[in-house]
Amino acid sequence: MKFSKKTKISSEIPTASMPDIIFMLLVFFMVTTVLKEYSGLPVNLPKAKRIEKLKSKRNTVQVWLSKDGLVSIDDRLMAADDVSTVMYDKRLANPQIVVSLKGDEEAEMGLVSKIHENLREVEALKLNYSSKTLVE
């Protein structure tokens, strides 16, 4: 009796759908990366050691503080006392908001203190003094 040989099983990985998978990955990465929205003011950030990272970019508002005493949020210059009005809207839209204070090394504490007061007024209490890592 003769046995018919088994037909060869093809042992190839199907590559026809490979481009689709990779394109999907590509699109995923393109959608999830948040690009820099605002350029802000030119500042020299102070340096510190005990630095923590802010988790999500969507929950942060950057408040820029230049050494000349200019204050800017979302690329709009404003007086320090107007920070509360702007932050009020932002906090309503997102209660989990974290303020990232990008202050210049040479900025004066009087101004920083004013911003503290403004933030407290609208209960935007989570604050982060943006700084670079200090290397000894």
Next chain:
Amino acid sequence: MANKRRFKGGEIPTSSMADIAFLLLIFFLVTTTIDTDKGLGIVLPPPGDMEIEIRKENILNCLINSQGKVLLDEEPTNLEQIHRIVGERLRSNDKLVVSVKAHPKTSYKDYVRVIDQLKMADAKRISIANSN
């Protein structure tokens, strides 16, 4: 006599498509810089003038003058020494509240360095007084 060329049906070569897509993917991965905001976190007190009575021995006053010189409980202190001294005080009294007060003309840099030192000493209760 010229023999007619037979049209065999055109095809786009798709075998290298995966490589091209991979290249694009790697390009985007490399060029997107993920610059996360990092810095010293702090939580401000809620609005309103609350007065909490704190016993005097539980307060450590930390004053910064306009030249960036630090006074820790009436004692002039070197900036690098703060975390050591505050750490010692915290170990002997865990209810210690550090009250930081800066002169309005103090530069932000000096203030951040003091806060950094307090964080290094693991001081959880930091109170920031109004500069004005």
